[in-house]
Amino acid sequence: RTQSRARARRMSRAFAFQVCGASTSFVTRRTGPALPTAARRSVSRGVPFPITNRAFSFTDPRGRDHARVDTMATRSSQSGTEAPAFTFGLLADIQYADVDDKPNFTGTQWRRYRNSLVVAKDAVTYFNEHDLDFALHNGDIIDHQCAFDFANDEFRPKREALDQLGEVMSVLKNCACKNWHFTVGNHELYNFTREELRNGVRAPAGNPLPFKCANEFGDFHYSFAPAAGWKVIVLDSYDVSIYRNGREEGLDEHALALLCEKNENCKKFVAENPDVLVTERMSGTFPYFKNLTGLESRWVPFNGGLGEAQLGWVKTEIDEAARKNERVVLFSHLLAHPESTAKLSGRTLLWNYQDLLDILEREEVRDVVAAVISGHQHDGGVFTSEFGTHYVVMESPIVAEPGHNGPFAVVQAFDDSLKFVGFGKGKESSLFPGVAEKKESDGGEKQTPLTRELLLRPLAKKNGEGA
Numbered sequence: 001r002t003q004s005r006a007r008a009r010r011m012s013r014a015f016a017f018q019v020c021g022a023s024t025s026f027v028t029r030r031t032g033p034a035l036p037t038a039a040r041r042s043v044s045r046g047v048p049f050p051i052t053n054r055a056f057s058f059t060d061p062r063g064r065d066h067a068r069v070d071t072m073a074t075r076s077s078q079s080g081t082e083a084p085a086f087t088f089g090l091l092a093d094i095q096y097a098d099v100d101d102k103p104n105f106t107g108t109q110w111r112r113y114r115n116s117l118v119v120a121k122d123a124v125t126y127f128n129e130h131d132l133d134f135a136l137h138n139g140d141i142i143d144h145q146c147a148f149d150f151a152n153d154e155f156r157p158k159r160e161a162l163d164q165l166g167e168v169m170s171v172l173k174n175c176a177c178k179n180w181h182f183t184v185g186n187h188e189l190y191n192f193t194r195e196e197l198r199n200g201v202r203a204p205a206g207n208p209l210p211f212k213c214a215n216e217f218g219d220f221h222y223s224f225a226p227a228a229g230w231k232v233i234v235l236d237s238y239d240v241s242i243y244r245n246g247r248e249e250g251l252d253e254h255a256l257a258l259l260c261e262k263n264e265n266c267k268k269f270v271a272e273n274p275d276v277l278v279t280e281r282m283s284g285t286f287p288y289f290k291n292l293t294g295l296e297s298r299w300v301p302f303n304g305g306l307g308e309a310q311l312g313w314v315k316t317e318i319d320e321a322a323r324k325n326e327r328v329v330l331f332s333h334l335l336a337h338p339e340s341t342a343k344l345s346g347r348t349l350l351w352n353y354q355d356l357l358d359i360l361e362r363e364e365v366r367d368v369v370a371a372v373i374s375g376h377q378h379d380g381g382v383f384t385s386e387f388g389t390h391y392v393v394m395e396s397p398i399v400a401e402p403g404h405n406g407p408f409a410v411v412q413a414f415d416d417s418l419k420f421v422g423f424g425k426g427k428e429s430s431l432f433p434g435v436a437e438k439k440e441s442d443g444g445e446k447q448t449p450l451t452r453e454l455l456l457r458p459l460a461k462k463n464g465e466g467a
Contacts, residue, residue: 084412085227089127091408092138092375093396097145111398119397120171123408130410132177138375139185139333147191161191166203173209184213185333186302193246231321237334241304251277262299295346305351315359322365330372340383340391348377367460380430388457401426420452
């Protein structure tokens with residue numbers, strides 16, 4: 001680490017004067033501000049599978065509601081009479097820190113940091129009421145403030161990040177399901193090195209559940225089969241990122257050059273702060289959204305993208321699933337579709353989202369892609385493309401409204417739908433709009449989970465192994 005930081009110091013000043021001169025293997029084709037053709041096509045043009053991200057209940061060509069929200073007490077559906085292929089628990093952006101409530105950097109969101117631990121406890125209690133095949137936290141388990149003292153402009157002792165991670169893991173270890181998956185978010189890389197996340201961070205107090213963002217082979221992007229006829233793909237959405245190396249390993253010079261090429265605010269900041277390769281002080285330090293419009297707003301320090309090798313791997317995995325007639329669910333901390341971002345701002349979007357969509361929306365494979373599930377955008381979101389793929393963004397516990405259990409969910413995968421059963425952040429939830437009913441139980445008053453069922457288009461039979 002000492003050698004890498006020394007090298008970064010030697011390079012930083014020269015880099016500031018040649019900020020756009022470094023090469024990168026990152027795929028940057030079609031990264032303009034316009035929405036992709038598929039994302040902009042109207043869903044009212046008589047396509048075979050009419051859908052929308054605004055209405056919560058309407059009829060599709062099969063004569064069933066495409067997406068509905070109900071309490072479990074009143075929910076009825078075809079899939080309700082059959083066992084799911086698999087079931088998993090879902091959380092994202094716990095982003096815990098032992099600090100007082102405060103607004104975010106831009107002043108647009110109130111965050112209740114300590115309460116996120118309460119939500120995590122409620123989630124584990126709820127998960128334990130179900131027979132889960134796995135549980136997944138979709139990035140940002142603790143906050144940047146655990147690693148960095150913004151008031152004094154310096155890194156905190158590493159022990160503080162470990163202690164606060166330990167508080168979260170002491171909650172998650174109580175989950176009856178021990179098959180946890182943790183995706184990489186920007187806050188993981190603020191707090192830990194990539195190698196630590198690969199090998200597993202052991203929190204203090206003898207916590208038996210390691211925090212590890214890679215599979216048993218050390219891969220941050222990987223796939224597994226949760227049940228026959230299904231594939232889960234986990235993406236590393238910070239494969240190309242200025243923070244790729246992780247805490248105190250120095251910023252990635254190629255990703256920084258790319259970011260400065262796309263964002264003049266970043267270019268100016270780096271020129272004025274040539275030691276940034278070492279200090280890593282970019283997120284939350286300057287107005288990087290200034291003068292950015294539309295989807296160009298994705299070119300900010302806390303986002304990232306997929307490298308060429310990972311994109312090629314995703315294509316191979318999707319092609320294999322299509323050949324076998326398997327349905328696919330993808331997990332990515334960053335959002336993959338512009339229409340799922342808040343007000344189409346693109347602020348939480350993969351840098352090269354279009355390259356991923358080009359793979360997922362090909363005519364010969366689009367029917368197998370059931371959903372892409374993300375985090376990062378704390379207020380959540382749900383969008384269904386004209387091809388029937390659901391882009392679901394989980395809400396963050398740090399924005400949970402007082403008096404509400406969520407946000408978290410148990411997801412049941414059926415042949416014809418994905419059923420999300422759980423709680424949103426409150427009455428303004430995008431995934432579970434409305435207010436959960438309260439009922440008396442032995443332990444007192446208890447909220448009744450809400451259900452959101454996302455229907456899946458039929459698989460087109462292909463001449464492959466699963467045909």
